[in-house]
Amino acid sequence: MILLQAQNVARYFGADVLFENINLDIQDNSRIALVGRNGVGKTTLLKMIVGETEPDAGEIVKKHGITIGYLAQNSGLESSRTMLAEMESVFTYLKEMEQQIHSLEEKMADPQLAGSPEYEQILRRYDQLQHDFKEQNGYGYENEIKAVLHGFQFEPADFDRPVSSLSGGQKTRLALAKLLLEKRDLLILDEPTNHLDIDTLTWLENYLQAYHGALLIVSHDQYFLDKVVNEVYEISHHHSAYYKGNYSHYVTEREQRQLKAWKEYEKQQVEIKKMEDFVQKNIVRASTTKRAQSRRKQLEKMDRLERPTNDLEGPRFAFTAAKTSGNVVLTVADAAIGYNDHVISGPINIDLRKHKRLAIVGPNGIGKSTLLKSILGKIPFLKGTASFGTNVQVGYYDQEQHNLHDKKTVLNEIWDDHPLMPEKDVRSILGSFLFRGDDVMKVVHNLSGGEKARLLLTKLALDKDNFLILDEPTNHLDIDSKEVLEKAIEEFDGTVLFVSHDRYFINKTASSVLEITPEGSTLYLGDYDYYVQKKAEQEEIQAAKEAAQPSTAPQPAPVSQSKLDYQQSKELQRQQRKAERTVAKLEEQLNHLEEQKNSLEKQMTQPENFNDPAKMSALQVKLDSVTSQIETTEEQWTEASMVLESFE
Known part of the structure; x- marks a missing residue:
């Protein structure tokens, strides 16, 4: 059932077009991502859909009685209530229903009403209320509130805190928690992953996958979109395009469409050129002038394709190293990090070699940024040491953007570091990072977070260091800029150590993952998905071991240690046999x-196929499919083999 439709919607600013002819269909079970570069009008369209503004052309058609929940970007909940009271306000109707039930119970207890028509009427009303109360989770909504608050990392000790005392990030999380509890027909979320750590993101993904209403989401978190959505609407060239599938499928399909558009355009250009040449050569010849005139009419009537525009023209840059480092790049030995002699994580050990890309992950507050600063000597380790290898030159990206000077212009921020570089070269480099024309004269203080991030990356690229230490480099970047950064890191002929909560970015760039916990560090030799899988397997093995341990509860009869050892051994053998079978x-x-x-x-080498283009094309499609299956299966085999090795 269609809940909402945007039909040929447009927004104009005078003669300028932000977007037009935007079409969007939302069904009652839709899971939709709205994507596009910064500034194309995604948030503007969302505001039209929720009714905050009206389109300049077209219309938004909604199902009668539809309920819409909207989380604006970086919006927080404002309330004078406590956190728990604010969440309970969602279920006021259930509390009122409960009061009605208790009131009817009191009336039913009156012996004078027994057997009367009024009693029968009260009983029917009571039964209906009981049924409705149960169907609407009247007996479980309090647990539901606690579960959602826990999912957003709020502890029971926080429940009585006034909402007004919370930080901005906490208020945003609480606003989203309340929206989820309200269970609207359509949930519209503009950058819902801001202020969420990886554990909370994982919980939210699982929750939204089971959400009964429709979802319309704007997010820069590609991993989140991959997990939650199955449709994508892209706004580009002022228009909308529809893609069926998750974000990764959209990226692949978009590239295929772009390639197809170029092929069709180039094919038509060749045809146009041939026809124009024919007209030019034959229009003056008496014998061929009629044919030339006919071709000219065809040209005039031809529906000419527009030259495809690469709407993915984000910043263009690469990291290059001025010289090569030694094989050993960084060694951290038995380090502990923290403040005021209070250890928050340790021991931490790192042995980072040349050309490797190591991602550091861990819960908020565990000290990931502190670790980077300690490695750089900005904050002392509480214990242990860090040392760099031979010829290591370090470049540092600071997520707090302290490496920029507020009062400088964009141009001088670069030129002052490279005074011998001609101004036209500085402007050219800044242009590749999307600072064009008068943008280079902007003062750093007035730049947006995304612009500051691009300026920092410009400085980093120009320094040509062979070891990059990056602290949350994707913060403030739009998807296109993140994709360019991913490619730059993948092609970098140096070494990278970075902290990130962006799981898609980690998957694309990391060769290994280092998890930081209060107990220290653990290394995983793979990307983020491998890290998650390996963690799950370790937890499964640990659970099996714990299940084999003796219970602390009183037992009818004692169980011998040999019996327990046997049970534990049998369970581990079962896990090993499962891995062997896989x-x-x-x-x-x-x-x-x-x-x-x-x-x-x-x-494909046989003459009857080799000389038949149709057969060769069909065989090539099959070969590509089989080759892709081999690559996927080899990856699965490698991971399964590593699991098996853990038992040996």
Whole structure:
């Protein structure tokens, strides 16, 4: 059932077009991402949908009686109530229903009403209320409130705190918690992942996957979108385009559409050129003038394709190293971090080698940024040491952006560091980071967070260090800028150590993940998804071990230690056999796929196929599919083999 439609919606600013002919359909079970570069009008469209503003053209059609919940970007909950009271206000109708039930129970207890028509009427009303109360979770809403608050990292000790005493980030999380409890037909979220750590994001993803209403989401968190949405609307070139699938599918499909558009455009340009040449050569010849005139009419009537524009023109840059470092880049030995002799994490050990990219993850407050500053010597370790290898040159990206000078212009921020560089070269480099024209004369203090981030990256790229230490480098960047940064790091011929809560970014760039906990550091030799999988496997093994341990509760009869050891051994053996079966199955699949690949390659060399373009095209499609399956299966085999090795 359609809940809402945007039909040919437009927003104009005088003669300028922000967007027009925007079409969007929201069904009652939709999971939609609205994407596009900063400034294309995503938030403007959301405000039209919720009724805060009206479109300049087109209309927004809504189902009668639809309820919409809207979380604006960086908006927080303002209230004079306590946190718990504010959440309970969502369920006022259930409290009123409960009072009615108690009131009816008192009336039913009156012996004078027994057997009367009034009593029967009260009883029917009571039964209906009981049914409605139960159906609407009247007996469980208090636990539901606590579960949602816990999901957003609020502890029971916080529940009686006044909302007014919370920080801005806490108020934003509380506003989202209240929206979830309200269970609107359509939930519209503008950057809901701001101020959320990875654990909270994971909880929110799981919650939204089971949400009964429709979702319309704007977010720069690609990993979050991959987990939650299955449709994407993109605003580009002032228009909207629809893609079926999650964010990763959208990226792939967008590239394919762009490639197809270029091919069709270039094909038409070749056709136009041939026709124009024919007209030019033959229009004056008596024998061919009619044909030339006919071609000219065809040209005039032709529906010419617009030249495709690469709407992904974000910043363009690369990290390069002026010289090569030694093989050992960084060593951290038995380090402890914290403040005022209070250790918040330790021991931490790092052995980072050349060309590796190590991501540091961990809960908020565990000291990830502190670790980077301690490595750089800005904050002393409480214990342990850090040392750099031979010829290591360090470049540092500070998430607090303290490496910028508030009173300088963008141009001078770069030029002062590189005074011998000609101004035109400085402007050219800044242009590649989207500082164009008069933008270079902006004062740093007046820049947005995203502009400051791009300026910091400009400085970092120009320094040509061989070891980059990055603290939350994707903060403030839009998706296009993040994708450019991902590519720059992937192609960097140096070493990278970074802290990030951006799981998609970690997946794209990290060769290994270091988790920081109060007990110290643990290294995982893979990307973020591998880290999550490995953690889950470790927890499963630990749970099996704990299940095999003797219970502390009184037992009918004592169980011998040998019996417990036997049970524990049996459980671990079961887990190992499961891993062995998985590896064997994947090896069998690989063998089968390799046979298919060899067979297809052999068929493609046969004359009856080689000389038939249609057959070759069909065989190539099959070969590409099998090759992709082999790559995926090999990755699964590698991961399964590492699990098996953990038992050995």
